[in-house]
Amino acid sequence: MTSNSVTGGRFITFEGIDGSGKSTQARMLADHLMAEGYEVVLTREPGGSKGAEEIRALVLEGEPDRWSAETEILLFTAARRDHLERTILPALAAGKVVICDRFADSTRMYQGLSRGDLRGVVDQLHELMIGREPDLTILIDMDPTEGLTRAKSRQTAEERFEDFGQALQDQMRAGFLALANEYSDRFQVIDGKGTLEEVAQRVTSTVKAHLS
Structure with missing residues (x-):
């Protein structure tokens, strides 16, 4: 299985509850690094x-009870394996910085923790079929109530997990913070309060220290 050290490349992931702003911050970081000459x-x-992407439509759309947690774990792992083979590993091997909005930590939380005691199943499948952790994980920490309000305001078709409601958001925030403590060697927790630019500055400072 693939080692964590791929020559030249860096693998950075963003995690957080729904509506935390992680997707926006991932884009802003990518723009910043490209402007500085990084691939x-x-x-x-x-x-x-x-x-x-085809699997994405299956898991993010439809009614909240569309899939069992066990089925979701299998679907997410299948999608991740294809993503790893076709996008992530080739880019890392070419010495590029890969910035990914969510990775295995989200599956550890949303399927492994929130919908039953399935964390062990997630980790076993991850070790067997993925075998790689990020070099750096940025956790955007956000108040769960504010995050859910933001997420629901987007009004997209991909609201299946937002429809689980406030209790899931609360549980996920606590779970992500616990995960950051468990994997403290690669997690950096960033305060999501403030303007986009203020949060982006915190993210950029953290990432640049990692890349230097």
Whole structure:
């Protein structure tokens, strides 16, 4: 299985509850690094490759009870494997900075924690089929009530997890912070309060220290 050290490349992921602003911050970081001359691949999960994008529609649309947690774990892992093979690993091997909006930590939380005691299943599948952790994970920490309000205001078709409501948001924030403590060697927690530019400055400072 793939080692964490790929020559030249850096793998950076963004995590956080729905509405935390992580997707916007991932884009802003990508723009900043490209302006400084870095070769950057900005991608997302679920998605990031043709097959994974097709799975994305299956897991993010429809009624909240459309899939069991066990089925979701299998779908997300399948999407992640395709994404890894077709997008992430080739970019890292070429020495690029890969910035990914969500990765395996989201599956550890949304399927492994929130919908049953399935964290062990997530980790076993991850080790078997993915075998790679990010070099750096940026966790945008946001008040759960504010995050849910932001997420619902987007009014997209991809609201299946937002429809689980406030209790899930609360549980996910606590879970992500616990995960940051568990994987403290790669997690950096960024305060999501303030303007986009203020948060972006915190993110950029943290990432540039990692890249230097």
